[in-house]
Amino acid sequence: MAAFITEYVVRRAVPIPRLLYAFNVCLCPELRAKQQRTLMFLLRVALSRELESRERLLTYNTIDDVVRLIEGSRRILILTGAGISVSCGIPDFRSRNGLYASLQENGEYDLDDPQQMFDIQYFRENPAVFYSFASKIYPSNFIPSPCHRFIKLIEDKGKLLRNYTQNIDTLETLAGVQRVVQCHGSFATASCIQCKLRVPGSEIADDIMSQRVPLCKACSAALPPALPAKAGKKKGKRRKEGWDSDQSDEPDPPVYPPGIMKPDITFFGENLDDVFERSLMSDRNEVDLLIIIGTSLKVSPVSETISHLPHSVPQILINKTPVKHINPDVVLLGDADDIVLHLCGRLGWDLPEVPAQGGARNLDAPKPNLKKRRSAEFEREPRRVGNSHVWLFEGAEGGKWVEDVERRSLQSTVEPDGGASAESAASERQIKKPRTD
DSSP states (O other), X not given: OHHHIIIIIIISOOOHHHHHHHTTOOOOHHHHTSOHHHHHHHHHHHHHHHHHOOOOOTXXXXXXXXXXXXXXXXXXXXXXXXXXXXXXXOOOSSSTTSHHHHHXXXXXXXXXXXXXXGBXXXXXXXXXXXXXXXXXXXXTSBOOOHHHHHHHHHHHTTOEEEEEEOOSSXXXXXXXXXXXEETTEEEEEEEETTXXXXXXXXXXXXXXXXXXXXXXXXXXXXXXXXXXXXXXXXOOEEOSSSEETTSOOSOOOOSSOSOXXXXXXXXXXXXXXXXXXXXHHHHTTTOSEEEXXXXXXXXXXXXXXXXXXXXXXXEEEEESSOOTTSOOSEEEESOHHHHHHHHHHHHTOOOOOOOOOOSTTOSSOOBOOXXXXXXXXXXXXOEEOTTSSEEEOTTOOOTHHHHHHHHHHHHTOOOOOTTOOHHHHHXXXXXXXXXXX
């Protein structure tokens, strides 16, 4: 969107009403006379609508198509979320059994909304709440999943353009992936919210695992020594019937000093690092395949990433549940680890070994990923939903959405002419228009 506005509004100086007309938006004379700021807002709305209206590429429908796309692509962009780390023991956020649902159900914290746990203003007011549960998601003793190793394998094959991860667990880095952008930051470093001093994340690891609020050493050293309280100097507050000498009218001292250390993860209310936007602007003209794994794409601005990519770039979704506000070309629903292992089998690839772990990162013995690949003899074959582009693997959750896809695909099926092969028949069924009679 920014590139379009720079090119046509700034450089070419095309009138905004004329640009809007190109997007089938015809302004009345009153709106055309509005200020540039108002017209720019209308243009952004029109552009957003256009970017989100991507039509599915009907050429791609099957798992064989996915295999061919991966084999033939050289600049694959992989967008990942919490779903690729669940099998490592790290909870996701938005599933029915995820972190937010757990916080809501337990009622352990006084939160109006579970997402407050990652709200920067709430953190400044009460950092103890975040640090009381941060050890549950801190990547001290987890090992990469098959999904992380699949990304590494794509990179080893020279096919990875970039991995944009929304995760803060740094397991992509631990798996050895080099071309990764941690869109929401990570625990790798931590910064003081007061003086901005940045330190390695390992320096606050003990505090996190002990559920203590870590303090900035620089700010703490600069604080004046606390003055002893003077006895007998309390001021009273006046009641209706007199003075209450037991209560002080002086404000309570802050619970924590101003220098609180915070992991460099992006909280709600904070801007993303500039590297995200710079990388996306560079990659959008290079990508030849998009693979989305383990994310519901509900958090902006990462959720808007796909709208910045050319609509001609094929899109593959690998997720436990459907993502209903996008229109990928092939949808593989189920356990993400099982799906990538299945794809590796079809590609004839072997996942790389889990890298050896060491250093201060491991505060406890690593938790092994107990998930093992089923032998080919017992592995269930994925099921195609009708004649659609949707495939169901073990663990898929689709509900009514899957039923609707199946019903629509069967309604749109048209018998091909005699003599056609099964493969060409399937292809023909995909490109036929629904019957209207």
